Structure formats: structure tokens, C-alpha cells
Amino acid sequence: MSTLKVGVIGCGAIAQRRHLPEYAANKNVEIVAVCDINAERAEEMATKYDAKAYTEYKDVIALDEIDVISVCLPNYLHAPVSIAASQAGKHVLCEKPMATSKEEALAMIEAAKASNKKLMVAHNQRFVSSHRKAKEIIESGKLGKVYSFRTTFGHPGPEDWSLDGRESWFFNKEEAFIGAMGDLGVHKADLMRYLLGDFAEVSSFIETNAKENTDVDDNAVCILRTANGIIGTLAASWAYVKGGDNSTVIYGEKGVLRLEDHPEYSLIEEYKNGEAVYHKLGKIQTNEEGGQTNSHVINHFVTCILEDKQPLITGEEGMKSLDVILGALESQKTKRIISL
């Protein structure tokens, strides 16, 4: 198998905790270039991964030898950098949220199509063991008809995650475009779409009520309805001061599935007939453990390129998950239920 040459743009938390170590651990990959506007950060990663350091992303995209670009940048740069990379003939793995608008997302999809290269959005929730198992159970019919769900992704905020702490782009609307909804809510929108299918309607309350000196949202509750009538709630928050909640509960005709809702058992099946199954599966990544667990995102993308397969989260999939969040923002603004 040929070796894929990779450039990682942005050397912040997600690059250091997942993209770089996971590319480095993949024997079919060589990390050729790393880039960050913070030159010291780029140099440090270049030394660690035996790559060349850059401070200007255009210089990395211009490198002929590079096959794959990872976009690990603040949200407002996802679309311009991904599009430039596609236009230069690179496969692109872009962090979430995919873009800051539907127009940007469409342009990313178009650019990848025109270059005949792959585009994947890094929605790692789809690779979590409990989530995959839940999908299998739902599809098997064991839960019967699904009626309802609640899903939550909250933690105390990105201050201890982003390498720039409280000064991070995460809190600046110009660079982030959205707060907890873009950081966490979009992950759960993607997960629920993966498990239950597309959403038809959304309404929401989205606030900034926990953090000071920021103009992005930090606390949101949305009500969602799928095309086939499953209703549920999605919460995204940077206001859960005692640590992370990444749980999902799915209520069906024959029982209930609890995902990441118990410290020991990452998936619990509980049925009306008294049967219960407790699964200890691979652990979900948390901020507390520094996101060090393998996300499977990088290995999946590398395999898709090498075997010319469609990634699990294509540009279209990333856009549909973004759409849910854009609809929720629209609902908050207009005080109406939004059709998706």
C-alpha cells in the first residue's frame, strides 16, 4: 500500500490530542507538514512528529507531495481552508462544525466533487462503541418503534481544552460563529441523525447565561422532530460545572437504551419484559482524560482514501448536521419552529 502524505493545519488541542498522534500511529501515513500561526507551536509539533513547520496554511496546501489535509482550525477558517485544499487536489478531513453557513458547506462539497477528492467531517461521536452498538440494536428491531429521546453534551467549557485557554477563539463570535452549539450541539445533532434519521423540525432556547465577556452561546436546549415523528430534546452546554455529561437515552416500544449514562456501563438495554443487558464497551473520549482515546476518525479516513470508499461522514452528512444547528439558531432568533 502506498504511503499517504499528510499536512495538519492548526496545531491546537484537537490536532495535538487526536489528529497528529492518530496519523503518527497509522503505518500508511507520513506526516509531512504541520502549520500554526503560532510559530512555536508549529515548531514543537514539527519536532515531535518529524515534519516541517509552517505558519502560513497556503504554503502547506501548495506542497505537491501532500495527499491529505487535516483542517484543525477555528470554525471561521474551515470553509476557506478546506476549499483551497480541495482545489489543490488534496483529500480533506475537516473538523466540526463543518462551516459557518449552509452556503459555505455547499461550496466545500462542490470543491471536493470538482477535484474528485474526498471530504470528511470529523464527527467522532459516530465511532463511539456504545453509539455504534445502539445503532445496531435499533436497526435490528429489538427496541421496536422508537418514540422519543434525550441527548446531552455539556461540560464546564473550553477554557481547559483550547491551547489558548480563556483567550481562545472559542469565545469570540467572529472566529467561532457559535459557542456550545457549534462545539457540542452539532456533535449530538450528527449522532441523533446517525441513530434515528433526518430531522424535519427544530425549535430552541439558546442563551449566554454562564460565561462572562463572550458573545457566543453557552447553554442551549432544542426540541427536535424527525421526519417519521420521533420527538426529543438536545442540550448543549458549557455550564455543567461539575464535569462532562455526554449521555443519550432512547425510548422505544419495547424498552429503553441508555448510552454513556452510567460510569461503568457505556450502554444499558432495559426492556419492558424485565430483561436488561449491561455493556462495558470502549470508553468515550472526555475532556477530563484529555481526549486521548482513539477517535477512529483518522484511521477511517485513511482507509477510505486507500480503498477508495465513501467516508461515513461525507460533506453532505456534515452539512445536514450543521443544518440542524443553523435551524436551532434561527428558531431562537425568530421564536418559531423551523422546518429543516
Ligand SMILES: NC(=O)c1ccc[n+]([C@@H]2O[C@H](COP(=O)([O-])OP(=O)(O)OC[C@H]3O[C@@H](n4cnc5c(N)ncnc54)[C@H](O)[C@@H]3O)[C@@H](O)[C@H]2O)c1
Ligand atoms: N471532534 C471533536 O471532538 C473536537 C473537539 C475539540 C475541538 N474540535 C474542533 O477542532 C477545531 C480546532 O479546535 P481546537 O480545540 O484544536 O482549538 P485550539 O484553540 O486548541 O487550537 C486552534 C489552533 O489554530 C491555530 N490557528 C488559528 N488561526 C490560524 C491560522 N490562520 N493558520 C494556522 N493556524 C491557526 C491557533 O494558533 C491554535 O493553535 C475547531 O473547529 C473545533 O470545533 C473538535
